[in-house]
Every structure is written in C-alpha cells, then in structure tokens.
Amino acid sequence: MGVAVDNWADQVRAGDVRAISRAITAIENRDPRAVEILRSLFPSTGQAYLTGITGAPGTGKSTLVDRLAAFYRKQQQTVGIIAVDPTSPFTGGAILGDRIRMQSHATDAGIYIRSMATRGFLGGLASATGDVALLLDAAGKQIVLIETVGVGQDEIDIVRLADCTVVVLVPGLGDDVQNMKAGLMEIADIFVLNKSDREGVDRLEQQLQAMLQIVPVRDGWKPPVVRTVASENKGIEALAAAIADFRGHFQHTRERHSKKIEHWKQRLVELLEARLLERVLGSPQGEKTLHALAQEVAERKKDPYAAVSELLARAGLE
Amino acid sequence: MGVAVDNWADQVRAGDVRAISRAITAIENRDPRAVEILRSLFPSTGQAYLTGITGAPGTGKSTLVDRLAAFYRKQQQTVGIIAVDPTSPFTGGAILGDRIRMQSHATDAGIYIRSMATRGFLGGLASATGDVALLLDAAGKQIVLIETVGVGQDEIDIVRLADCTVVVLVPGLGDDVQNMKAGLMEIADIFVLNKSDREGVDRLEQQLQAMLQIVPVRDGWKPPVVRTVASENKGIEALAAAIADFRGHFQHTRERHSKKIEHWKQRLVELLEARLLERVLGSPQGEKTLHALAQEVAERKKDPYAAVSELLARAGLE
Numbered sequence: 294m295g296v297a298v299d300n301w302a303d304q305v306r307a308g309d310v311r312a313i314s315r316a317i318t319a320i321e322n323r324d325p326r327a328v329e330i331l332r333s334l335f336p337s338t339g340q341a342y343l344t345g346i347t348g349a350p351g352t353g354k355s356t357l358v359d360r361l362a363a364f365y366r367k368q369q370q371t372v373g374i375i376a377v378d379p380t381s382p383f384t385g386g387a388i389l390g391d392r393i394r395m396q397s398h399a400t401d402a403g404i405y406i407r408s409m410a411t412r413g414f415l416g417g418l419a420s421a422t423g424d425v426a427l428l429l430d431a432a433g434k435q436i437v438l439i440e441t442v443g444v445g446q447d448e449i450d451i452v453r454l455a456d457c458t459v460v461v462l463v464p465g466l467g468d469d470v471q472n473m474k475a476g477l478m479e480i481a482d483i484f485v486l487n488k489s490d491r492e493g494v495d496r497l498e499q500q501l502q503a504m505l506q507i508v509p510v511r512d513g514w515k516p517p518v519v520r521t522v523a524s525e526n527k528g529i530e531a532l533a534a535a536i537a538d539f540r541g542h543f544q545h546t547r548e549r550h551s552k553k554i555e556h557w558k559q560r561l562v563e564l565l566e567a568r569l570l571e572r573v574l575g576s577p578q579g580e581k582t583l584h585a586l587a588q589e590v591a592e593r594k595k596d597p598y599a600a601v602s603e604l605l606a607r608a609g610l611e
Numbered sequence: 612m613g614v615a616v617d618n619w620a621d622q623v624r625a626g627d628v629r630a631i632s633r634a635i636t637a638i639e640n641r642d643p644r645a646v647e648i649l650r651s652l653f654p655s656t657g658q659a660y661l662t663g664i665t666g667a668p669g670t671g672k673s674t675l676v677d678r679l680a681a682f683y684r685k686q687q688q689t690v691g692i693i694a695v696d697p698t699s700p701f702t703g704g705a706i707l708g709d710r711i712r713m714q715s716h717a718t719d720a721g722i723y724i725r726s727m728a729t730r731g732f733l734g735g736l737a738s739a740t741g742d743v744a745l746l747l748d749a750a751g752k753q754i755v756l757i758e759t760v761g762v763g764q765d766e767i768d769i770v771r772l773a774d775c776t777v778v779v780l781v782p783g784l785g786d787d788v789q790n791m792k793a794g795l796m797e798i799a800d801i802f803v804l805n806k807s808d809r810e811g812v813d814r815l816e817q818q819l820q821a822m823l824q825i826v827p828v829r830d831g832w833k834p835p836v837v838r839t840v841a842s843e844n845k846g847i848e849a850l851a852a853a854i855a856d857f858r859g860h861f862q863h864t865r866e867r868h869s870k871k872i873e874h875w876k877q878r879l880v881e882l883l884e885a886r887l888l889e890r891v892l893g894s895p896q897g898e899k900t901l902h903a904l905a906q907e908v909a910e911r912k913k914d915p916y917a918a919v920s921e922l923l924a925r926a927g928l929e
Contacts, residue, residue, distance in 0.1 A: 601882045
C-alpha cells in the first residue's frame with residue numbers, strides 16, 4: 294500500500310471530513326484506491342451501530358433522520374448519515390438536498406451527511422452503501438443512520454446491512470398496511486407512524502397491530518409502534534428509546550452474531566461477483582466480446598448458454 | 612439432451628399448458644433441466660412482443676393487464692401474462708390472486724397467466740422472468756405482458772426486458788409526479804392515467820406533461836399519455852393503439868436492434884454471474900467455506916477482500 298493511501302486512511306480514522314468525502318467518492322467511482330483504504334481501515338470497524346430507516350416517498354424520513362441525529366448529538370454521540378436514493382441522477386435532487394441538510398448541522402463536526410444517488414454500480418448499490426458505512430464506522434461515528442426509500446429488492450438489501458431497521462408509515466398516504474410490501478413487514482424491527490397528528494392514525498395503527506399479530510415473533514422481539522411528528526420534534530426521544538431497547542435486546546444474543554455472519558456472507562458474495570465479472574469483462578476486449586456475443590444471441594445465431602461458455606473460455610475460466 | 616426433455620420442449624412449443632407450467636416451476640427451482648429446455652427452445656423464440664406494465668400498488672395494474680389481454684384475445688392474438696411481485700411469499704397473495712385471475716379466462720386456451728412471487732433467486736428475479744418470457748415466446752404467445760410493481764432496481768431490470776414499457780399512474784394516490792421515481796420517468800414509453808374518472812386527473816396530467824417537456828425525447832418518440840378506467844373497460848383500445856404505434860415506430864429502426872443487443876448483454880452478464888457463483892459456492896463445501904470466512908470477517912480476524920481471494924483460490928480461480 295502506498296504512503297499516500299496510508300496517510301489518507303489515517304486522516305479518515307481521525308474523522309477528517311475532507312478525507313472521508315474523498316474516500317466515499319473513490320468508492321462511488323470504483324477507484325482502486327478505495328479497496329486499499331477499506332482494507333487498511335477494516336480492523337478499526339465494527340464499533341458503530343447501524344440503523345436503517347426506510348419508508349415511501351413523502352413519509353418524512355429525512356426530517357425524522359435529521360431530528361434523530363440531533364438527539365444523538367445532544368447525547369454526545371457522533372453520527373454519520375447515509376441517504377440512499379437509488380433513482381437515476383436525472384433530477385439531481387439528492388445532491389441539492391444534501392447541501393440544504395448539511396447547512397442545519399454545518400457548525401457541528403460530530404455529524405457527517407452523505408447522499409448516494411448513483412445507481413448501476415457493477416458491485417451493487419447495497420455493496421457501495423455497506424462500504425460507506427464501514428468508512429464512517431472507521432471514522433469514529435458511533436451511530437450510522439442509513440435512510441432509504443423502502444421498496445424493491447435493492448433497498449431491502451441495503452436495509453439488511455443495518456443492525457436495526459425502522460419502517461416509517463404515514464396515515465392517509467395510500468400506503469396503508471394492505472399495500473405495504475410484505476418484505477418490509479418482515480424486516481421491520483420498529484415501526485414509526487410519522488405525521489401522527491394527521492387523521493387516520495388510529496386506524497393505521499389498528500391495521501398494523503392486526504398485521505403484526507399474524508407475523509411470527511422473531512427471537513423474542515415484537516416490533517413496537519412509535520408515533521412521531523418529526524417536523525415538530527415530537528416522539529423522537531421515544532424512537533431513540535425503542536432503538537436502544539432493540540440494541541439491548543440483541544446485544545449479547547446468538548441471533549445478533551448469526552445476523553452479522555449472514556451480513557458478511559451476503560457482502561462476500563457481492564464482492565465475489567464484482568471480482569469475477571471484472572475478470573471476464575474488465576478489459577476493452579472483454580466488453581467487445583460481450584457485445585459481439587449479445588448480437589449473435591439477439592439474432593438467434595447462438596443460444597445464451599453457449600455464449601456464456603464462450604466468455605468463460607476466453608477468460609481462461611472454463 | 613435426454614429424450615424426456617426433448618418431448619417436454621416439444622409440448623411447450625405446442626402450447627401445452629401443463630408442460631409450460633412445469634417448465635416455469637423448473638426455472639423457479641433452478642432445476643438443471645430448465646437450462647436444457649431453454650436451450651432447446653431458444654431458436655423458436657424472438658417472435659413475441661413483450662410489453663412491461665408497471666406502477667405502484669393500488670394503481671389497478673392487474674385489472675388493466677386483464678382488460679388488455681382480453682382485448683388482444685378478441686383480435687385473435689395469443690397472450691401470456693407474467694405477474695411479478697418481488698416481495699416475500701409471506702402473504703401468499705400472488706398465488707391466490709393467480710387463481711382468481713385464471714378463473715375469468717379459464718375457458719380460453721389462448722391465454723396463460725403466471726405469477727412469480729419468489730425472491731432471492733441466485734441468478735436474480737429479472738433473469739428468471741426473462742427465462743419465463745422466452746418460454747412463453749417459444750410456446751407461441753404473440754403478446755407477452757409483464758406486470759410489476761414499479762419501484763426499485765429489480766423492477767427496473769425486469770421492465771428493461773420488455774420491448775415497450777407502460778407506466779401506470781393514478782390521481783390522488785400520493786404518487787404524484789414529484790414523487791415518481793426519476794428512473795421510471797426515463798424508462799416509460801407510454802403513460803397511463805388509470806382511474807381517470809377520479810378527481811385530480813387533469814392536474815396529474817398537467818404535471819406529467821410539464822415533466823415530459825424537460826425529459827429528452829428518445830429516438831423521435833414522445834411518450835403519449837393515455838387515460839383509462841380499467842375497471843369499466845374504458846381507454847383499453849386507446850392503450851392498445853398506443854402500444855401498436857410504439858411497436859410500429861421502432862419496428863425497423865437501428866434503435867430497436869441496439870436495444871435488443873443491450874438486453875442480451877444484460878442477460879449474458881446475469882447468466883455469467885450465476886454460473887461463476889455456482890462454481891465457487893455451488894457445493895456444500897463451498898457454502899461451508901463461505902460461512903467460516905464470513906465468521907472470521909465478522910470477528911475482524913480477516914478483511915473481506917482477503918476472504919474473497921481465499922474463496923477464489925479454493926475454487927481454482929486465482
């Protein structure tokens with residue numbers, strides 16, 4: 294490893310904001326130095342507590358995350374926020390939002406906010422988000438909040454990175470419990486009913502509680518339902534308490550340990566995929582061969598399985 | 612290839628419903644015979660027109676798809692429907708829905724409906740959906756409708772399989788244009804405003820048209836906006852006409868050809884991933900090694916990059 298990368302890693306460990314930002318950019322750009330830095334930082338990780346916060350657009354996730362971060366800061370905890378929006382960079386909304394959000398914490402060195410809006414990573418957005426979480430962990434953030442729009446396998450993969458998953462619902466948004474993705478129901482450790490001063494909150498909670506009765510209880514934990522009005526800073530303390538309860542419940546259990554192992558199995562498979570694809574397709578020649586084969590398949594001159602065998606053979610893998 | 616599989620493929624080509632269903636189950640279960648059948652059927656594919664129909668829960672996609680299918684059947688076209696819901700099998704809703712939907716077409720051999728609700732395919736749900744589309748294509752379905760909840764990378768990948776992509780919106784569902792995933796905006800070839808007898812439809816269309824003005828026109832096609840009330844069978848003919856227009860527009864263009872090649876590039880990469888992972892992790896020993904390494908990484912005894920190198924070395928790939 295070069296001296297430059299070593300210094301860079303040291304700066305990240307010291308919490309230097311510019312070094313952290315550059316490292317995240319390196320991860321996003323698949324800069325080979327990102328791997329060197331992550332390898333160097335890896336032994337310093339494993340200290341942060343990762344909380345995933347997910348919900349449909351319009352549920353007020355960002356405000357909730359900001360208020361929660363402010364709460365932790367008052368408790369003298371350092372906080373990192375990763376806001377993931379796997380839509381295209383078309384609107385550029387993520388970057389703009391970042392700047393606006395950073396302003397409210399601008400004078401506080403104990404908080405770091407970063408949006409990840411780019412999609413189409415070869416290694417997957419979940420994998421890149423996981424790398425950023427490791428980085429913030431190594432940079433000494435005690436709490437890492439991962440905020441994501443809660444739909445699709447991609448986001449479920451992201452949420453699986455977290456130690457604790459909070460699902461945010463809002464009354465009257467058309468996202469009532471019947472329509473909620475069953476996948477979300479299963480991964481929620483805590484439910485938040487945000488904008489709970491709105492009409493329909495009691496009905497939503499009733500529906501949710503009815504649904505929760507038919508979901509099997511996992512490892513002795515029944516997901517609590519917390520009401521918040523994030524814009525008025527209401528219920529934030531109760532949410533933090535629910536997260537602390539969950540953390541305490543699983544602190545020393547076998548379940549937590551096996552969840553960590555499951556997490557790393559998934560991450561290793563993603564890394565493996567990226568590494569193998571790089572081998573077969575990483576050169577201009579590989580890309581060209583892929584294109585030529587895809588053309589033959591599109592014209593039904595070759596079947597896709599034969600084409601894949603050919604790609605493997607060319608890379609010396611078959 | 613065995614005689615049994617050969618016969619089976621012949622039955623699929625003849626449109627035998629039981630043979631098709633068995634083959635789809637084989638694809639879902641990653642039965643090795645699925646690959647044999649698909650290889651055998653591949654030269655018979657490339658005839659069907661694939662239309663993807665996507666929209667949030669509650670937009671009435673299923674009804675729209677059913678009505679559209681009935682319309683095509685009246686034109687003497689054979690139809691296959693793949694309903695993809697990448698949530699967990701927890702609620703079992705997909706299978707139930709299937710049965711209910713099948714009943715309304717029960718006496719019609721020219722239509723085939725299948726839900727794919729399982730997630731966590733090693734090769735990806737998009738890939739499995741693509742295989743099922745090939746199968747229905749080989750079975751002589753002239754029109755294949757792929758219906759999916761329109762959010763997340765997974766669904767965007769599924770929609771990219773299609774020749775034509777229809778995005779369904781509904782007034783007053785909280786999914787107004789501002790909240791619509793930018794990714795969806797970019798992939799839509801046609802917009803449908805369903806439940807267009809509801810209040811707010813004019814405002815929704817205005818918003819949509821305003822948004823469309825800032826999206827670059829692709830290949831001379833400006834996405835039309837079609838109003839429907841699927842439950843009353845209104846606007847279905849106009850939608851079918853818009854799809855036919857789109858089909859005509861791209862029938863003989865270079866764009867259509869390059870889209871097909873892009874499609875196959877993506878599919879080949881997915882197949883490649885699945886094949887390589889199988890090689891490294893496909894044995895009980897591989898699975899065991901992965902678990903042991905994930906444990907070492909979770910305990911910070913090894914970094915993830917070193918663990919991946921070890922997996923590759925054990926599979927003779929490094």
